[in-house]
Amino acid sequence: MSLWARVNQLPQPILEQIRFIYGSNFPIEVRHYLADWIEERLLNAPVYTNDQEAVYEQDAANFLNQLIMELERTAINLPESNFTIKIRLNESARNFRQLFSHNPAQLYQHLMNCLHRERQCVAYPDECVNVQDPEVTEVFNAVQQLQIMVRTNENDNRNLMKEYEHLLLEVHELQKNRAQLETIENAEMRAHAHNQLAQHQKMVNDRLQLCTGKRLALVDGFRKTILITDEVQNKVLNKYLSQWKINQGFAGNGASTMSASNLDTIQAWCESLAEIIWSTKDQIRLAIKNKSKLHVEQEDVPDLLPQAMVDVTNLLKMLITNTFIIEKQPPQVMKTNTRFAATVRLLVGNTLNIKMVNPQVKVSIISEAQAQQTQQTNKASEQSCGEIMNNIGNLEYNETTKQLSVSFRNMQLKKIKRAEKKGTECVMDEKFALLFQSSFAVGHGDLVFSVWTISLPVVVIVHGNQEPQSWATITWDNAFADINRIPFQVPDKVIWNQLAEALNMKFRASTGRSLTAENMHFLCEKAFKTNLPFPVPNDLTIMWSQFCKEPIPDRSFTFWDWFYAAMKVTREHLRGPWMDGSIIGFIHKSKAEDYLLKCPRGTFLLRFSDSELGGITIAWVNEGNDGQPQILHIQPFTAKDFSTRSLSDRIRDFDDLFYLYPNKPKHEAFDRYTTPAGPPRNKNYIASEVRAVLMPGPTNNQMNSFPNTPSYNIQSPDASRDTPSTGYATSGRVSNTSASCSLQHRYAVSSFEPYVQSDGFTQSVMMAPGTTLSSLVRPPPALSVLSTSSNCSNSTTATTGGHYQHQGLMEQQQQHQHQQQQQQQQQHQQQQQHQQQHQQQQQHHHHHNQMSNHLQSAHSPGHGVQNHPQLQQPQQHYD
Structure with a gap:
């Protein structure tokens, strides 16, 4: 038995995984119709060493040429009844020639990897399925069951149509005999003909009863198919697709939950459901048409086909409108007169021939109130609260990715109209959204759908200094938005641990390393402005006002202002030392001093300043006049300082700093980040160093x-x-x-x-x-x-x-x-x-x-911290 034959005996979820492994550039039909040919050449292919690269490239090129020829030969030899497969194979041959002629090794290696994965799935099928979510397997199984039910309904409908044809002939014959009966004058012959007519009538009634039974059975099959399709579709749309949309918000906070393969899997489900729904709808239409030709109806049998047509049409409408999604969200903090991009995608565009008409998509910006109205009425209006340039595009089908989408790359918000503010609200608290809408016909043009989708909330700013508070609004919304919320409502009070995880997520995405448990405990105490036990209680809650509205005691800035500034300076100037753990950062000043008092002279650590936004200070152990250790703190450095000289260079300059806490020589920790001395910019000058x-x-x-x-x-x-x-x-x-x-x-x-x-x-x-x-x-x-x-x-x-x-x-x-x-x-x-x-x-x-x-x-050798006459500022204290 061939490898492909054994693969086809695997459960449907594994088959779906294998389908995705091959990807859109290698149609599964090619693997199916050329199974033996591919396995004969690749399963026992030689293993190439590094010095055989030229041989490998030549073999890959030969394989590509032979594959294209075999595809064309197979397409010619297929019967005319497989017309669509012939087209598919010829199309694949053209794509292979176009995509891989300059790099045949890419296709060759891709197929080798796919065959290796097939072998693994055949040998260890249980390890090929992600069993963490049993409902994923249930969806695959349900889709497979629905496909079987659709084929059964097709057969039943075909048989019913044959019964209708026989019944029509019998009815026609009965009517003919009844007409002839009226012309018979002989009483005996008339009685005999009457008996035959009665028998014929009984036979017609029996056949009609049989047709009615089959029709009811078919309608029942339609109803079952519609019910199961509705259940599966609700799970796909309301669980998996909705969660994917929520994950977009998490991704806006830095989560790594977005996966193209997840959306491709959802698209595969939606395409299968679209085929099931459209096929069922077509069968119901055919059943209604055949029944209307009969002109025979039993009064005691209800006609359920019209209602089935309504139900299946509603399923189709729900599927199409919900699969019009924003694949790439616009920036959630949007500055006026600045270019931005977004991408929308229709997940079922490949199955309903929508790709043939390239529907137009229009983008507008709407307020929170307008977004609520759109959701409530389920209808997109022409209202907007701003002007967007380059806001019209067309859905286009990509043969390589098999996606119907449109990318807006050069949109620009020119104007914005704001709502009146209430209480302490500011412009950075106001949420907007982008509304994408389109309209197109499906099938034979008898169904026209108007689709729309709303982006994640957007805060519009006009100046860069509005960014911190704007990101507070977006971070809170992304973290605590409910799947079925009214736009764009979020709670005013949330669990601290959930907020801490959102902050950790954002800091990790921005700087490359997560916060430690101690870091988050420090942030908790800073946010609540008091000492708290470690770990903090799970039911501890924090208000929106505590998060970003109320200033920290004795400071002019809020908790979010401080956190955002620390994150920004770390991302822009301290990423390397932060990622390797050289910066503690989030630690109280008193605790830092306690740590350092136990260390030898010259030991230092780095912590974010409590008093200066985006400032980082160096605390180190020095020896006092009495010989006792004393802790000194260097005035905080900010981004302005680092734009002139980096932190690592400054630490190298300070001769009083020897060891990074607890005992790591400073050159081991920071030399990799120091700036190497460059050549003079002009040979006529001698270079100097800051x-x-x-x-x-x-x-x-x-x-x-x-x-x-x-x-x-x-x-x-x-x-x-x-x-x-x-x-x-x-x-x-x-x-x-x-x-x-x-x-x-x-x-x-x-x-x-x-x-x-x-x-x-x-x-x-x-x-x-x-x-x-x-x-x-x-x-x-x-x-x-x-x-x-x-x-x-x-x-x-x-x-x-x-x-x-x-x-x-x-x-x-x-x-x-x-x-x-x-x-x-x-x-x-x-x-x-x-x-x-x-x-x-x-x-x-x-x-x-x-x-x-x-x-x-x-400048005498070995000098430490000495008393130098200098130009100084008035006496200051820094945290």
């Missing part, structure tokens, strides 16, 4: 030297207050740079001095006051000049707040001199001009000496 350095607060004596500079001091952790953050700056090592490059010196007024390089180019170099050219050209080993990269338009340095400023050198120099002159004029207005100049020289000389001492101390 670096981040820690900038702790100065001592009191140093503060007296800079009376106008606000500052703060590093202190040990204290349970009664927040631990202050440590500022940071950016430095670089550079020998010289272009005259047009602006370098910002942080400690004193700089000056320019031209000199000639060895290559003959004259350059101007910024120097600190009192610095000579020779000392700049040959700096001491422990001394480096604070500078920026060799960008010849602006320099880049970091302020104590951690944000890079872009200022030209000349602008900085002029501003500093102007401020210095104003201060001198206010303090010495009554003094003479020569006394003012003398005092300025003394202050200038004193300032330069302090800076020189500071630079030598700051």
Whole structure:
């Protein structure tokens, strides 16, 4: 027995799986009619090694050519009664030549994989069926049973039609005999003819009774077929297809529940149901037609065929209208005047010849109230609340995928009309939807269907800063929408654990790694603004207002704002370290300090800042003046900082950080993410590097030297207050740079001095006051000049707040001199001009000496967190 013969003995669910394995590019009819030919050439095919690639390609090409020839030969030899199969085989030959001529190995390997799967299913059939949902198997079995019932009804209908034909002949003969009886004048002959007529009448009555019985049996068969079809169709549409639509919402939150094969399976069911319904409808129509020809009716027998026709037509209408779906949803946060795409698909378009007319599909945007009205009346209206460009397309049939669909690729929302807001509602809470509608005829044109479908809810924005709150609306809706809800109603209160799973789903899809149980417990405490047991109770509920409306205590932002900002900065700048577990992120500050106090000096961890949206801070162990460990927190970095220098590069810059908590050397954790040094953009310049350095607060004596500079001091952790953050700056090592490059010196007024390089180019170099050219050209080993990269338009340095400023050198120099002159004029207005100049020289000389001492101390080997004079911000505390 051939492999294909054994495959056909397997249960229907396995056969359906095998059908999907072959896919749309290899029709199952080819496998059936060329079964022996395919198995003869592929079941014992040689195993190719890597060095036999050329042989493999040649064998694949030969197989493709032979397959096409065999298909054409088989099609010619088939009888004319198999006309549709002949067309199918010839069509497959053309498709194979078109699709695989440039890559015959693709088809060859695909068939090898399919045969391997067939062998597995024959050897281990129980392992080929997904038994997790027994109803899936029930659907396959029910469809198979319905197909058998349809064939039975066809046979019964055919037999009934033959009985009707015999009955019509008998009735015609009876009427003829009755007419002849009237012409017989002989009484004896008349009596004899009358007896024969009575017998004939009895025979006709018996045949009529037989036809009536068969007709009732046929009607009963129709009714049973319709009832079972209704049950199976309800299961397919209301369970599997509805769940697929709900999964689209989950996918909008990041779930990986969407599968093309799931929709293809549903389409296969729907196509089978469409064939069953249409065949049943056609048989009922034929039965009604045959019955009308008879002109004989029994008064005591009800005519059930018209009602059967109504029922089967309703089934067809329900199937067609529910299988008009949105395969690819539009973006759920939609910005005006921005292009977007969507795809709609008709799952039964291949079976009802709808593909022949390419129906037109129109798209409009509707409000929530209009969506409710459309669902209530089951009729799409021409109302809309906005204007969409490029909103008309035609359903087209794809021979390769066997799908009837239309893709809108360049739609654009130009205008939107909003409803009046109530209470605390804002535009980011308002939901809209896209309405897709079409109309087409099926069959012989006697049935016209108007179909429509509504997208998942959409929030319309006009500016990017409206995205966070808009995604709060969409995330809540996608997570808690009911299958049979009124658009677009969702509960105001939900179970926290369900919301936590939705947040986890969204964070995983956005950043690549799931949240841990500890992470979600942290989020729970943050959302509820209180300490909670671990794990949290299963019945703990959270309100919509707690989720995204009420600010966190002592903050100006909500829980969702904080979560969304953390997710965004992780996705855009921290994905690598987050995915490999180098970032803890979601941890309380106090718990982080407890962890670090048990670790050696230089151990650090990363956590999301409580006080700054999208900020991530580094907490690390330092040694205090008394020799005891103290925990310091670097002022949070944000996306703006990472756009200039990455987190990994900054961690590499900080010499005080040694081990990632608990004990992993920082180079092992972050070196893979650091930015490699690139070549100079111009060979005439020497490249420089932006670096981040820690900038702790100065001592009191140093503060007296800079009376106008606000500052703060590093202190040990204290349970009664927040631990202050440590500022940071950016430095670089550079020998010289272009005259047009602006370098910002942080400690004193700089000056320019031209000199000639060895290559003959004259350059101007910024120097600190009192610095000579020779000392700049040959700096001491422990001394480096604070500078920026060799960008010849602006320099880049970091302020104590951690944000890079872009200022030209000349602008900085002029501003500093102007401020210095104003201060001198206010303090010495009554003094003479020569006394003012003398005092300025003394202050200038004193300032330069302090800076020189500071630079030598700051860049000496082995320095840690020291007290540097600097430009600082007022004292701040950060979580």
